Amino acid sequence: MLEVARDLFAERGDEVQMADVARAAEVGIGTVYRHFPTRRALLEAAAQHRFAEILAFAQEQCLAAPDSGEGLDLLLGHIGEVLARDRGLSGAIESAMGSNEPSGESRIALEKLAGTLIERGQAARAIRDDATVNDVYMIVCGLAAVIRTGSGDWRRFIRLALDGLRSVPRPPTP
Amino acid sequence: MLEVARDLFAERGDEVQMADVARAAEVGIGTVYRHFPTRRALLEAAAQHRFAEILAFAQEQCLAAPDSGEGLDLLLGHIGEVLARDRGLSGAIESAMGSNEPSGESRIALEKLAGTLIERGQAARAIRDDATVNDVYMIVCGLAAVIRTGSGDWRRFIRLALDGLRSVPRPPTP
Amino acid sequence: MLEVARDLFAERGDEVQMADVARAAEVGIGTVYRHFPTRRALLEAAAQHRFAEILAFAQEQCLAAPDSGEGLDLLLGHIGEVLARDRGLSGAIESAMGSNEPSGESRIALEKLAGTLIERGQAARAIRDDATVNDVYMIVCGLAAVIRTGSGDWRRFIRLALDGLRSVPRPPTP
Amino acid sequence: MLEVARDLFAERGDEVQMADVARAAEVGIGTVYRHFPTRRALLEAAAQHRFAEILAFAQEQCLAAPDSGEGLDLLLGHIGEVLARDRGLSGAIESAMGSNEPSGESRIALEKLAGTLIERGQAARAIRDDATVNDVYMIVCGLAAVIRTGSGDWRRFIRLALDGLRSVPRPPTP
DNA sequence: AATGAATGAGGGTTCATTCAT
């Protein structure tokens, strides 16, 4: 049912109603509410689900990347693909929760992973020394927006962001 | 009245109702509808208004920047400040329109301006050769998301993005 | 509209829905909510309305009763008639508010009136010395229940209650 | 299970749900429905149960009262105590059944008992000659309301009512 | 007999929009 809901939101975004989910899942609306006591809870679960999926991939693939500078490329690329596939979902989540950030265990695992990738990149001189996990968060947040609104080629956005993350920091223009 | 509406949306975001606007503007709700036939139209106007403000500043300040590489810094910095000031507005606009992009004349003028700044930067070797106006759009889109959701320090985001835009392009990781 | 609602509740009790009220009043349901932001608020208003009516009668008629012992008879008799006329209303009010007691100004005025009637009765040796306004409240509460559930002849109930109130108090059976 | 349900209703009144009963009884909800095909049926059974308890006490204690005038005092006092203990139950019953009156055998037994007590009282000149079982019903109905809504000191209510029942009837004020 | 997941008919409430005055 969560899958059905996720697909529905992915397709039609925030305008999906609980009754739509019930219909698509071929259950009564009460059943939807039995599993998710609130529309918000359903969206939260869908968000978790998506994060878990991303995380699974990331832990499997990104950490295995041979060249230690490529991990973040892979991670962001995968995130982009998932977000692009479930386009409408991001919007629905954001308008229900106010943001797209993960929470709970996913968040912790994701932060740990990103931290590792950053460190590796830094060791390989492929990531600037002052880069932090928070930078990655912001980039993902921006990426989500670029994809959601279709404001341009998101792969290009990733490339720019990574180039920014790679470049040697310079003192801010005064 | 537009100003009042803009302030209201800036403060409370998408939850602002037409009746709230009327009350704040001290007019009847019918009058609001006389000026803006639809909630969406009002939001559109508020968006335009904001863009016009940004544009005015940009044309005045950014083009006047002595060092030809600094124009974009100034532009993005100003956009960030305006978006941060009117935090709620972006969300309201996006959930009504699907994106935050300008349209109409503002868009044309803004594109022209951005194009000029990019060209100057390129001439000064401060902006990579393959940079386009669309890159700037995406960065602004990302910036808006970072600010709206409060996912991190948006000034840092700008710095990263600009560093990405400054860096010498390299072939995408295959 | 309040009148319409009151009649409807009087007739069908707690099962009346907001949509029924709207239909009966020949307005949209939104209009009902414009006047009474909540079902409970509507019921509260109906209760007030009824109390005001009772109060108006009481102040006009009961205080004018020539024989100073008759005031309470008249008051309770009138209350009984009103409650019997609006049978269903009491139940609806009680299940929404938990009790049928008046509140606000009505309560104060009603208490003052009852106090006066009791004092007069006592002066005329027609009401026992230890009688209080609270006794009257309880009797009215009981009367309302008798009428609401149709458990017997409410006029008889009043007579019994008044006889209890008239009788010379004796020490409680130990 | 009936006991569990009764306690639950006593505590939380009409807001108790069938699922709550099941949980409290540590059985499945289906089992509750096996025993009581309807919420109303469950409430009916709880009401019966309560009446049976009252009846048992009454037959044991009240009929044994030495002074023949005291029986009703004892009966009403006990009813009051039970109703006060199971406060919420009365409300739940009333909103499901429309009244709190007993039915079936309990009713018959109770009426017989009350009749006996009245007759004894009359023989002892402690109860007015025109008193009937119905008077007692109404008083109990009123008592239940006084207790349920907490509108005052219910022991006082009983005393007043009994004084009313004791007093010599006079012609109604014309 | 016991279970508890599934059901779905409501019911209360909101709010963008209309239109008579």
Added chain:
DNA sequence: AATGAATGAACCCTCATTCAT
């Protein structure tokens, strides 16, 4: 032009009841 009362389509959520296991 201005007003604001009226509108009613939506929408979220509840809970008594059913029924396959």
